[in-house]
Amino acid sequence: MSIALHLKRQPTVPLEAETISPDRLADLSNSEIRSLTVYHGKRQLPLGEFFDVEGERSDELHLHGELHKVRWIGRAMSRGSIVVHGSAGMHLGAYMRGGRIEVHGNAGDWLGAEMKNGFIHVHGNAGGQIGAAYRGSLSGMKNGMILVDGSAGLEVGMRMRRGMIILGGPARDFTGLQMKGGTIILLSGAEIRTGAWMNRGVIISLKPLRMMPTFARASDAIPTFVHLYARHLKQYGVTLPCSPAEGAYRVYSGDLSIPGKGEILVWQPADVDMPLHTQVVSCKGVRQ
Numbered sequence: 001m002s003i004a005l006h007l008k009r010q011p012t013v014p015l016e017a018e019t020i021s022p023d024r025l026a027d028l029s030n031s032e033i034r035s036l037t038v039y040h041g042k043r044q045l046p047l048g049e050f051f052d053v054e055g056e057r058s059d060e061l062h063l064h065g066e067l068h069k070v071r072w073i074g075r076a077m078s079r080g081s082i083v084v085h086g087s088a089g090m091h092l093g094a095y096m097r098g099g100r101i102e103v104h105g106n107a108g109d110w111l112g113a114e115m116k117n118g119f120i121h122v123h124g125n126a127g128g129q130i131g132a133a134y135r136g137s138l139s140g141m142k143n144g145m146i147l148v149d150g151s152a153g154l155e156v157g158m159r160m161r162r163g164m165i166i167l168g169g170p171a172r173d174f175t176g177l178q179m180k181g182g183t184i185i186l187l188s189g190a191e192i193r194t195g196a197w198m199n200r201g202v203i204i205s206l207k208p209l210r211m212m213p214t215f216a217r218a219s220d221a222i223p224t225f226v227h228l229y230a231r232h233l234k235q236y237g238v239t240l241p242c243s244p245a246e247g248a249y250r251v252y253s254g255d256l257s258i259p260g261k262g263e264i265l266v267w268q269p270a271d272v273d274m275p276l277h278t279q280v281v282s283c284k285g286v287r288q
Contacts, residue, residue, distance in 0.1 A: 003033065003055040005047075007065025007086075013041040014089065015050060018072035022059035022080025022099060030056040059099075063088075068108060074101050077118070090127070093120050096144065109153065110134075111146065115163070118144045121236075128153025128172065131165050139180065141165075147236055157184045160201070166238055176203045179262060183229070185240070198255045198262035204229075206241070206267045215254035215264060222248050223265070246270055 003025055016039040019025075025033055033056065034048030047053070059080025063073070071089045074082050078097040087105035096115040102123075109127035112120050113134060126148045131141035132155055140160035151169030158177040164185070171190040179201040186194075189207030196212065204226070222242055226249065230240040241247065249265035 001055050001058055002060035002062055003053065003058045004062045004064065005051040005053055007050060007063075007067060007070075008052050009050055010066070011040055011050065011069045013069070015040050015070045016072055017047070017070050018075040019047065020061065020063070020070075020073045020082075021075060021077045022061060022082065023077055025061065026059040026080065027057060030054075032056075066105075068106070071108075074099075077101075087124070093118065096120070106150070107148075111148075112141060112144070114139070115141045115144050115146075117142075120144075120146045122146075122148045122150070125150035125169065126152045128155050129158060130156045130167075131160050131163065132156070132158035133160075141182065147238075151188075156190075157182065160184075166233070166236070170207075176201070176262075176264075179203070185229075185233075185238070187238070195255055195262060195264050197258060197260070198264075199258055199260045201262050203262070203264045204240070204249070204267075205265070209264065209266055211252060211264070211266075212255065214257040215252040216256060218251045218253050218263075220248045220250050220268065223251070226265070241267060 019036040033053050036047040037044050038047050061082045063084045066086045068087045068089050072091045074093045076095040077099050079099050081100045084103040088103050088107045090108035091110045092107050093101045094113040096118040098118045101120045104123050106124035107122045107126040109129050111126050111130045113132055131146050133140040141163045142161050143163045145164045147166045149168040152167050152171045154172045155177050156171050156175045157165050161181045164183045166185045168187050170188045173191045174193050175190040176184050176195045176198055179198045181201045184203045186205040189205050192210050194209050226242045230242045247269040250268050252264045
């Protein structure tokens with residue numbers, strides 16, 4: 001049996017509800033869940049003031065309502081699942097250590113910030129700083145996967161060290177800012193300054209990017225790891241081209257101002273300026 005939380009009144013200010021986590025609710029009765037503390041601005045109130053609660057003692061949570069003002073859902077969760085039937089607020093899945101989060105709507109900034117493991121799927125759009133490091137922190141997400149069907153904001157993957165972020169829609173500026181490892185896949189490209197101060201890791205874009213002058217063109221190729229990614233991502237409905245008949249990836253290395261050892265791969269369809277014979281190579285610097 002799962003636990004269902006239905007938002008019964010909209011917070012007038014951001015509601016900090018890090019108690020909404022499978023780790024906290026799995027062993028609690030219905031009355032204990034309703035009495036958990038949430039922070040409505042400076043006020044401490046019981047969870048039951050804002051949510052009708054159905055079920056008890058489960059690590060499967062279903063949240064219903066427009067929760068764009070509800071923050072820190074699933075903070076540091078390590079097991080179970082959260083399904084949001086609506087939109088979710090900032091810091092969803094921050095510090096996540098395991099389990100699964102699915103959002104049938106939009107998500108706010110800092111989605112999966114500094115997560116260590118787990119899976120997050122947002123079927124709508126998301127804000128900025130996805131999988132990023134908080135201000136003053138040296139490392140962003142360290143493992144796991146974040147899949148956003150729609151668009152994203154600024155600084156996606158900032159200082160991420162491992163793991164994978166996939167964006168179906170376009171991203172804004174500074175995607176992969178100070179990236180230290182892992183992979184970002186852009187199915188619809190990004191705006192400017194992609195990979196700025198990138199140290200390691202890989203950014204793959206299926207649409208043209210405005211490259212920074214501190215990235216050097218290395219080759220046109222289909223790296224061998226792209227084939228592995230393509231097979232793995234099929235289960236999530238993500239298509240990553242990897243056939244020489246379709247085209248190849250233009251590989252850039254940088255950010256040379258660091259100097260960094262990251263790589264940005266930009267897909268070049270076969271009808272664009274491509275060599276007659278595309279290499280299949282293994283790129284250096286890949287850290288997943």
